[in-house]
Amino acid sequence: MNEIKITAKNVNVFYGDKQALKDISIDIPARQVTALIGPSGCGKSTFLRSINRMNDVIDGCRLEGEIKLDSEDIYARGIDVVHLRARIGMVFQKPNPFPKSIYDNIAYGPKIHGLTTSSAEMDDLVMGALEKAGLIDEVRDRLDSPGTGLSGGQQQRLCIARAIAVEPEVILMDEPCSALDPIATARIEELIDELKENYTIVMVTHSMQQAARVSQKTAFFHMGELVEQGATEDIFTRPQDERTQAYITGRIG
Amino acid sequence: MEQSHIVKSFDDELKLINTTLAEMGGMAEAQLTKAVRALVTRDADLAREVVAEDSKIDALETELDRDAIRIIALRQPMATDLRMVITALKTSANLERIGDYAKNVAKRTITLIEMQPVGNTAHTIERMAELAQGLVGSVLDAYVKRDLAAADDVRMRDEEIDQLHTSLFRELLTHMMEDPHSITACTHLLFIAKNIERIGDHATNIAEYVHFMVSGETPDDERPKGDETSQTIITS
Numbered sequence: 032m033n034e035i036k037i038t039a040k041n042v043n044v045f046y047g048d049k050q051a052l053k054d055i056s057i058d059i060p061a062r063q064v065t066a067l068i069g070p071s072g073c074g075k076s077t078f079l080r081s082i083n084r085m086n087d088v089i090d091g092c093r094l095e096g097e098i099k100l101d102s103e104d105i106y107a108r109g110i111d112v113v114h115l116r117a118r119i120g121m122v123f124q125k126p127n128p129f130p131k132s133i134y135d136n137i138a139y140g141p142k143i144h145g146l147t148t149s150s151a152e153m154d155d156l157v158m159g160a161l162e163k164a165g166l167i168d169e170v171r172d173r174l175d176s177p178g179t180g181l182s183g184g185q186q187q188r189l190c191i192a193r194a195i196a197v198e199p200e201v202i203l204m205d206e207p208c209s210a211l212d213p214i215a216t217a218r219i220e221e222l223i224d225e226l227k228e229n230y231t232i233v234m235v236t237h238s239m240q241q242a243a244r245v246s247q248k249t250a251f252f253h254m255g256e257l258v259e260q261g262a263t264e265d266i267f268t269r270p271q272d273e274r275t276q277a278y279i280t281g282r283i284g
Numbered sequence: 285m286e287q288s289h290i291v292k293s294f295d296d297e298l299k300l301i302n303t304t305l306a307e308m309g310g311m312a313e314a315q316l317t318k319a320v321r322a323l324v325t326r327d328a329d330l331a332r333e334v335v336a337e338d339s340k341i342d343a344l345e346t347e348l349d350r351d352a353i354r355i356i357a358l359r360q361p362m363a364t365d366l367r368m369v370i371t372a373l374k375t376s377a378n379l380e381r382i383g384d385y386a387k388n389v390a391k392r393t394i395t396l397i398e399m400q401p402v403g404n405t406a407h408t409i410e411r412m413a414e415l416a417q418g419l420v421g422s423v424l425d426a427y428v429k430r431d432l433a434a435a436d437d438v439r440m441r442d443e444e445i446d447q448l449h450t451s452l453f454r455e456l457l458t459h460m461m462e463d464p465h466s467i468t469a470c471t472h473l474l475f476i477a478k479n480i481e482r483i484g485d486h487a488t489n490i491a492e493y494v495h496f497m498v499s500g501e502t503p504d505d506e507r508p509k510g511d512e513t514s515q516t517i518i519t520s
């Protein structure tokens with residue numbers, strides 16, 4: 032059987048009185064890509080943010096239930112949230128490089144977490160992250176220029192490099208390609224495919240084709256419920272639930 | 285019936301494929317009926333008509349392929365839509381083959397009419413053809429109604445054609461041994477029977493795809509087979 036990296040059990044999430052997630056239970060397999068799909072507002076981003084406790088900073092947001100990373104309850108008392116977010120990195124829909132140099136964008140995280148002891152070590156780490164993110168050849172000569180000066184696709188790969196630099200175990204991606212053209216998208220998808228060798232990836236996408244192309248497991252959310260989950264191939268060829276069927280064939284919005 | 289798509293033109297495109305398929309199916313059935321009628325009534329004109337009409341089925345297949353490829357490229361169908369498009373493609377290929385077999389029956393009929401009839405064999409062939417046409421009709425019906433039970437039933441009914449084929453095979457071998465002058469005619473009849481038996485097989489192929497389309501699974505059970513011609517020996 033596949034090793035399980037993250038387990039969510041009976042998770043309910045509320046924004047004030049409004050319940051955004053209802054009784055979500057799912058196992059996220061290690062070193063695979065899990066795609067979260069579903070109509071707008073169904074709770075995909077909410078669920079993604081629960082995995083690294085990004086919801087903590089949202090006023091009135093409350094979570095019930097249990098989420099475990101390697102069988103450790105991430106909502107347990109005494110969990111260091113900063114450390115948790117280093118283990119579980121996140122890449123957002125809109126590339127959001129810091130207004131700093133390309134080099135500093137990547138060095139920032141490792142510096143905070145004290146991952147290096149010398150500048151030579153830091154150089155290696157930065158170059159390694161750029162390499163893994165498939166960006167190195169495009170930026171080798173301009174590491175000192177601002178990250179915001181890169182193209183959208185390059186910025187997104189910079190953000191992925193930044194996420195990788197702190198040596199996470201899990202990378203969460205919320206619609207990472209929605210602002211990119213097909214070529215930049217293909218490069219990110221290729222990158223995701225390579226990254227899954229070493230990282231567990233959970234990705235929200237609105238593109239059925241993208242979910243089908245890059246993920247091994249797919250979970251379909253609908254109105255705060257996790258309606259169906261399974262091997263990606265099964266979900267896209269023979270979904271069991273009518274709502275999944277209707278959504279992926281373009282019958283409900 | 286399923287909900288319609290948000291994009292209405294997608295529904296229209298899928299409907300078009302089904303219309304083409306229904307037309308092909310109707311023609312394939314009619315071709316088979318006519319070919320066998322030509323054989324039984326020794327009507328060469330009717331047989332020639334069947335030969336000439338076959339290109340229409342071929343043209344419909346080309347049309348359906350083109351429409352299906354366009355849907356796959358432009359719509360990227362998923363789930364039931366995907367299964368339907370794939371099933372339509374496979375079904376049209378099988379119907380095209382059925383048309384070819386009907387044409388072959390007609391071609392051999394034109395030759396056979398030049399010869400002495402062999403006993404009552406044409407009627408056994410007619411009986412086989414009725415069964416085969418029944419299977420083609422039923423499987424197309426199962427396709428349209430998305431009826432899993434009806435599709436599975438077609439897979440089971442093919443055995444009957446196989447059994448008739450086996451007994452006809454024996455009968456023709458006996459004729460040939462009794463009267464060597466009948467060998468040419470009997471050989472043509474053997475091929476005709478074989479063609480009809482193959483039509484039954486193509487109907488069951490379609491039935492397997494309909495099973496897949498409806499359930500998402502390919503049938504894995506062995507269906508009964510009644511064709512024993514490969515082991516048949518007649519000694520005088």
Ligand SMILES: Nc1ncnc2c1ncn2[C@@H]1O[C@H](COP(=O)(O)OP(=O)(O)OP(=O)(O)O)[C@@H](O)[C@H]1O
Pocket residue numbers: 046051069070071072073074075076077078089
């Ligand atoms: N910060 C917030 N405060 C209050 N309600 C929120 C907040 N964030 C999300 N919600 C509500 O929770 C529900 C789920 O939202 P969420 O952003 O998780 O959906 P989503 O599936 O990611 O949608 P999309 O595909 O549009 O990004 C929605 O009804 C949304 O309005």
Ligand SMILES: [Mg+2]
Pocket residue numbers: 075076077205235
């Ligand atoms: Mg979202």
